[in-house]
Amino acid sequence: MNVQVIERDGEPEYAVLPWADYQALLQAAGRTEGAQPSQPNTDAAKPLSELSALREGKGLSRDELARAVGISPHYLGMIESGERQPDAAILRALAWVLGISGWEA
Incomplete structure (x- = not known):
């Protein structure tokens, strides 16, 4: 063994x-x-396409979330619209601020 x-x-x-x-x-x-x-729990991970809804659900403006994550509001807008794919560090920061799991890539 x-x-x-x-x-x-x-x-x-x-x-x-x-x-x-x-x-x-x-x-x-x-x-x-x-x-x-064990299989990964895909139900726990929210799709990135729901980012703006998650942000609004937390009562955060785009500026507030961007500032908390350390990116520009413009870049956050591009992530929310699907124009940009964030790197792992930004995903972790978004997950932390929004209090969700599954984006800790």
């Missing part, structure tokens, strides 16, 4: 092993529930 141990502060915290080995361990323990790899 090929196991990678991840430590924090010198103490083992996680063990990472190949999927087949994990399945064999579950089978040996007589457990089969939870044996499928």
Whole structure:
């Protein structure tokens, strides 16, 4: 069995092993529930096309949200209209300010 141990502060915290080995361990323990790899929760992520509605739902103007995220209101407008695709840092900042999950790319 090929196991990678991840430590924090010198103490083992996680063990990472190949999927087949994990399945064999579950089978040996007589457990089969939870044996499928988890699928990403796409329902939690709001489409970027809903950005202006999310912003308005939070009671924020375009200027306020742009200032909170650290971009220009003009650039935020281009993101809202679909003209520009924000990078991962901007997506994380938008998600943080709007209090949503799923954009932490």
